[in-house]
Amino acid sequence: MTESRAAGMVRVVGREADRATRLLHRAREARLSGERASVVPRAEIDASWNRAARSGVDPEQSPESELLGADEIEHRRRGTVLGEVMPLLRAGLASIADASQQIMVVTDGEGRVLWRQGDAGVLRRAHGICLEEGAAWSETATGTNAIGTALATRAPVQVHSAEHFVRALHDWTCAAAPVRDPRDGRLVGIVDVSGPASTFHPATLALVDSVARLAEAEIRTRHLAAIERLRSVAAPILCRLEGRALAVDAHGRLAAVTGMPPVDRLPLPKSLRPGPVWLPSLGMCRVEPLPGGWLVRVADGGGEGPPRRVELDLSRPRALAVRLTGPLGACTQPLSPRHAELLYALAVHREGRTASELARDLFGDATRTVTVRAEVSRLRRHLAEVLAHRPYRFGDGVEVEVVHPEHPADLLPWSTAPVVTASRAAAEP
Numbered sequence: 001m002t003e004s005r006a007a008g009m010v011r012v013v014g015r016e017a018d019r020a021t022r023l024l025h026r027a028r029e030a031r032l033s034g035e036r037a038s039v040v041p042r043a044e045i046d047a048s049w050n051r052a053a054r055s056g057v058d059p060e061q062s063p064e065s066e067l068l069g070a071d072e073i074e075h076r077r078r079g080t081v082l083g084e085v086m087p088l089l090r091a092g093l094a095s096i097a098d099a100s101q102q103i104m105v106v107t108d109g110e111g112r113v114l115w116r117q118g119d120a121g122v123l124r125r126a127h128g129i130c131l132e133e134g135a136a137w138s139e140t141a142t143g144t145n146a147i148g149t150a151l152a153t154r155a156p157v158q159v160h161s162a163e164h165f166v167r168a169l170h171d172w173t174c175a176a177a178p179v180r181d182p183r184d185g186r187l188v189g190i191v192d193v194s195g196p197a198s199t200f201h202p203a204t205l206a207l208v209d210s211v212a213r214l215a216e217a218e219i220r221t222r223h224l225a226a227i228e229r230l231r232s233v234a235a236p237i238l239c240r241l242e243g244r245a246l247a248v249d250a251h252g253r254l255a256a257v258t259g260m261p262p263v264d265r266l267p268l269p270k271s272l273r274p275g276p277v278w279l280p281s282l283g284m285c286r287v288e289p290l291p292g293g294w295l296v297r298v299a300d301g302g303g304e305g306p307p308r309r310v311e312l313d314l315s316r317p318r319a320l321a322v323r324l325t326g327p328l329g330a331c332t333q334p335l336s337p338r339h340a341e342l343l344y345a346l347a348v349h350r351e352g353r354t355a356s357e358l359a360r361d362l363f364g365d366a367t368r369t370v371t372v373r374a375e376v377s378r379l380r381r382h383l384a385e386v387l388a389h390r391p392y393r394f395g396d397g398v399e400v401e402v403v404h405p406e407h408p409a410d411l412l413p414w415s416t417a418p419v420v421t422a423s424r425a426a427a428e429p
Contacts, residue, residue, distance in 0.1 A: 024162035032059055044153060045144060045163045047413065051152060052143035052165040054407055062168040063142045068112060068134035077114050081181055082106060082189045084222060085215040086115060092211035093193060094118060102195030102204075105131065109187050109318065111138035111151050122195050129168055131194065142166060146176035147190045151318060153414045154178050154187060154337065156212075158205040161197045173197045175205040177212035182220040183251040184265075185336050187318060191215070223253070230255040230292045237295065244282075244298035247290060255293060266296065267333045267382045279331065281382055309399040310386050312343050317405070317413055324386060338362075339379050340412060342372075345419045347402050352393030361419035 027039045028049075040046060052059075068076070077083050086106070093104040094117040103118030103126060113135050116123060126132060130142075139148035143165030149157045156177040162170050176192035191212045193204055227249060234247030234256040244259040252266040267281060272294065279285050284299040311323040320335040322343060335343070345353060345361040353361065355369040355376075362372065380387050388395045405411055408427030412420050 024160075028059075028162050028165075041163060044149065044155075044157060045159070048139060048144040048149045048152065049165055050409065051139055051413070054409070055140040055143075057140070057143040057165060059143065059165055060167055062128075063130045063135075063166060065130050065135040065137075065141060067130075067132065073114060073134050076108050076112065080108055080114070080188055081219055082108070082114070082179065082215070085218045088215055088218050089191060089211060090117060092214060093191065093208065096207070097193050097195070100195065100201070101199050102193050103131075105137075105147065105190075105192040105194055107137060107147055107151075107190045107192070109151075109189055110136070111141070111148055111190065112136055114189070119195070125196070126194070129172070142169075145169060146174035146194070147192050150176040150178050150190050150192075151187070154318070155414065156205055156209040160200055171197050173200040173204075175208045177205075177209040179212050179215050181251075182216055183223050183249075183253055184334060186334060223249075226292055227253060227255050230290065233291055234293070234295065237290075241297070246296045247293060248296060249293040260298070263381060265382075267331065268294070269331050281384060308397065309401070310394060311401050311403060312340075312347055313403045314340060314344065314411060315403045315405050317410060320412075322383070324383070333382055337412065337414065338375060341415055341417045341420060342375055342379060344402065344412070344423075345417070346387075346392060346394055347400050348419055348423070350394065350400065352388075352391030354391050358392060362417045364418045 024041060027041050041049070089104065089106060097104045097118040101119045101122055103116055103122045105113055106115040107113050113131065113133050116126070116131075116133060131137070136142070137145060137147040139145070139152050142148055144159060145164055146157055146159045149159060156175070158173070158175040160173045164170055164172065172194060173196070174192055174194035176190050178187050179189050179191055180186060181188045191208055193208050230247060230249055238245055238247060238256050238258040241258060245257070246254060246260070246263075246266060247256040248254055248266050248268070252268045254262055254264060254266065257263075263281070266279065268279070269277065272287060274288055276284065276286050276299075279296070282296070282298050286297045286299060288295040288297075309325040311325070313319075313321045313323065320337065320340040321332050322335055323332045341362055342358065345358055349357075349361075355372045356366040358372045358376075359368040360366045362368075376387075376389070376392055386395050386398050387393075394400050408424055411424050411427075415421070
């Protein structure tokens, strides 16, 4: 096995694991000293080291964080859907972590630790690296680590020994996976298993990712039950109304509708109050509270006053959003990574793109037009007021602004879309 290959492999045991760890140490030391390394880490670790260095994380400083207070931790626990699935997470991971001398850690979407459970001795050791409730474990706070890197990439990751950017974490191994809310696709937190480096096992990451997916399935099941309860309340009300109206939950998911075609989800402002409100897909509406959701009544002439300005906010990779501003107000819509890539391609090419051109922009393959058309169709359900077609483009008279991250390399950092990678490369000094 070549040295470069060994440095990229952590799924080895015994002597090979020791050798791979030594090679990782050499690769890290070469990177920090600015020397050319004869060995290289895995691509995701290499990218994370770069982000940590740009963030100013001190690789020789032990992790430290200003812990959240007990009241704030409890507030965040009550405010996250993860609290509803903690029994499942404990059943799936905590007992296994305890038996294997590891601990289970659950964070919110900012990387703040909300729950810990597992081996008592490891919990005591975790205090020495500030892996405790209320601590911040994003990459900007602690460098490369499974929690922070999973947050940055939105993908499961295992970080072992010297793959950690901070030296004090080299005696640890960790595997983490993101948990998304199926109702709106937002990342709500990270599930992690951490322990001494000697407890490394190649199957840990698969286990953590499987339990994270089970948690998402449980959230979905609970949501469907809540939708049914809302529908039972809303259906008799809608039967008595004239005109167009919908009943949606707090996330905009449809429970019942009358006088108009059904939609999967109605984009709602972050702070919605009873009374008149302008919604991008419907125009002027009046909303009223229902148990577990909202009654939305579309006003006559509700399609008037389309947005005149679009702000595509890509400054925070974990909070992608598009903000629409029109004569009657503004509305912010969260974006999935794929839809962020698509809107970015249209922002770069204001003249418009055909389906094959967009396929080349997103996938490097002009033949993937079916996928492109399906994604555009989903996107236009929420942004029909500002998106035109034949070719696909932002509508005439719509002002478009892209808010970029502070560093060009952080533009949609997980994306491999040619239109994005080309922009990152062009911005490099």
